Every structure is written in structure tokens, then in C-alpha cells.
Amino acid sequence: MDMALEIAVAAIKIFIVVNVVQLVVAYTIYVERKVIAHAQMRLGPMRVGWHGLLQPIADGLKLFLKEDIIPDKSDRIVFVLAPVMVLVPALVVYAVLPFSATFYITQINIGLFFILAISSLGVFGIVMAGWASNSKYSLLGALRSAAQMLSYEIFLGFSVIGPLMLAGSMNLQEIVHAQSDVWFVFYQPIAFIVFFIAAMAETNRAPFDLPEAETELVAGFHTEYSGMKFAFFFLAEYANMFVVSTVGIVLFFGGWDGPDFIPLPGFVWYVLKLSVFMFVFIWLRATLPRYRYDQLMRVGWKFMFPLVMINIFLTGFLKYLFL
């Protein structure tokens, strides 16, 4: 009976999280369109509702009603499974994210490692989509994506080691508790910069959106997708942005914990920090031009990789000396 109750509670939490994430994703897309529009001296969506506030709902309806096209020469099973393979890892990761001191689905000892492992699977969906579409643009997008995500995963993985060494745990809640005095971003500025760049590349966001570079590859790996399948890729991209932002907040900015002199509930702090992160993501997309492929690889392997290695060494050295 006890076990059944636990499972029921977990199921309710999962239901809440998944639905809230989807709603928030819809409105993040709206905010993104608005912010980019204003950055380019336009107004953005204005027609549906007050200042276009109902635009996400209209877009969702449109995607639902759109014809679902599966190309003739495609590999049908893989083609249909690919969007699922992208979205499922993106949502599974939410199982271990700490939203506040009390609200989380579960806590496991290898929390951070679990996130890295599961989010490394998203690339399969992209590769599957690119290959199954049987289109040259899609395949090129998928190949770029595989190389990009594989290399930046390494920098992402190494950049979290510094904060991990300071916290002494991979449990996300314990990492938050370890920062109750000072945020790790002050101890680990190098790690944070590398983490942030790698996170942008992992989520295929501008300036690293080479897999879907519209000026050269039409829409990259999801060129042939339409309707809800296309929406899945979109959902997954934004869900992943929330995940990397949350991991960044937990590792470097004290998670749901805020300064003591401003008494706000943990969840509010989390939402505030998340909004800042998302705004910076959108801001950078509006500001920076896209990297070229060889530049992307050069920055990664010749600049960021040595940097994280030095950071790990320094962290260990300084921790041994002073802590």
C-alpha cells in the first residue's frame, strides 16, 4: 500500500511537471519572438489577443491541424520514432531537477551524472531524423549535429567537475545546500563560462545552431517534418534549454536558494533565475552571428578543452591548499 501511494504521488508530480513544462515552452517561444522582434525594432506577434498573448495557443492549434507528411522514400519507422527519441530524453531529465526545497520528483545520488547521461541521448533523435528523412539537407544537418553535440558534451561534462569537487556530491539538492553561503560562480568563473558556451551548443541555440542553419540547410535535420512531429522537435529544444539553465542555476547560482535578506520562497527564486537565463539565451540569439563549422570545432577543442582541464587542476590544487 505504501509503495502504491508513493507511485501515485510520483505520477501526479510527473503529470504536473510535464504539463507545466509544455505550457511554459509555448510561452517561452512567444517571449522569444517578442524579445527578438523588439531587438530588431519590430513589434512581433500582435494580432491574436492583447499584444499577441494568445499567439502560442493559435500556433499550437495550427500545428495540431496541419497535415502530417511522411516522405515516400523515408524510412518510416525511424522517421516516426525520431521526434519521440528527441523529446523523451528531454523530459525524462526533469525527474531529478530540484525546483524548490520540497518540490522535486525524485533525488538520486548520481543526479548530475544522470542528467548528463540521458541528455546525451537527444542526439540520437536528431541523427535518426536526419537519416530517415532521406534528404541531403537533413543528413548534412544530422551529421553536423552529431559532431557538434558529441564534442560539446565533453566540455559540458568536464566543466561541471569543478563545482562537483567543491560540493562533494552529485545529488542536486546537496549541491544547492553546499552553496548556502557563497554561489559557486564566484569560485568557478572559468567553469561557468565554459559551461554556458557548451550548454548553448548542446541545445543547438544560436550562435551554435549549425544543425538547422536555415540559410544553408533549409531547416537542417527537421526539414522534412511537419505538424506535431515538427512541434516535438521544437518542444524538445526548449525543454532542453530549461534543463541546461536549471543545471547551470543549481551548479553555479545556488539553485532555489536565494540571499537571506530577501525572504522569497525557493520556487520564486528558481523561476527568477531561470527567467534571467532564458532571457540571456534569447538575447544572445538576437545579437550574435552564427559560427562557421570549423570555427566551432576550433573554439571547442583548442580553447575550451584546455581551459576546463586547467580549471579542474586548479580547483583540486586550491581545494587541497585552502579547504
Add this chain to the structure above:
Amino acid sequence: MELYFFYMFAGGMILTSLLMITRANVIHAALLLVLTFFFLAGVFVLAGAEFLAAVQILLYAGGIMVLYLFSIMLMNVEVAVRMRQWHRQGAVVLVAAVLLGLEIWAVLGDVEFAKPKQWEWSLGATPGNVEALGAVLYTKFLFPFEVASILLLAAMIGAIVLAKRRIER
């Protein structure tokens, strides 16, 4: 509870590996291999080795298999599908399988297996072993650990040397 999960993971592993070796399409086979790794990671979790499970997914599924797919996608899959799929060596295989089975039976037949570890099954309470693994790796098994890292370093240097020579020509 664990027993059901074990049968689910083990059965899934056998099923996906069988499907994997019988597919004509290499991409399908590679994707099924990824699934096999997943079930294997599940078995690791049941054995209390959650860290190994995550490593299994991160390295094998997320890293190595992506490289596999990467190289497979660059070749013409349709040609491979049209090629002869069976080598008609059934008789040889049968003899080899029977011999191997007898060997396994002879060696493992009278071995006493350790009882599986049991723990209270509840959500969010898995036994931790990250610290234990780290401690053991850097004390008791330091020498094998160093040997493995030197091996990997040698492989890395070898790969760079091979690639560089090709460029210079």
C-alpha cells in the same frame, strides 16, 4: 519487485540483441544495439551499480554509438541491404554452439553463485556507491587504473599519428 524488473531487462536485452543481429539494415541494427545498452544499464541499476549504469548510457549509448551511426550514415545503406545476408554455415555454427555450451556447463556447472543484494525498494532511495567506487579506484585498484589510462593515452597518440601521416602525404 527486483526480480520482475530483472526479467524485463534481461528479456529485453536478449530480444533486442537477437533483433540486432538479424536486421539487414545496419542503421536499424545500430539503433537496436543502443536499446540493448539501455536494458544492460537497467540490470546495472538493479545490481546497485547506478554509477556504472550512467557510465554505460553516457559512454556507450551517448558517445560510441553516435560515432558508429555517424560512420554508418556516410556509407550507402541500400547496397548493404541488398547483399547476401546469410553465409549458410549452419552446421559449423551448431557444432561450435554445442561445444561452447558444454564448456560453459563444465566450468560454471557446479559454481555457487552469490545471492543477489536486497534492499528496501522505495522511490528516491537508491544505494549510493560513487564515493565507494572512487575510493576503491584510487587506493586498491590504483595500478590497473593507471595502466588503463596509459593504454588509452597510447591509443590517443596512435590515432593522432596515423591521422597526421595521412594529411602530410
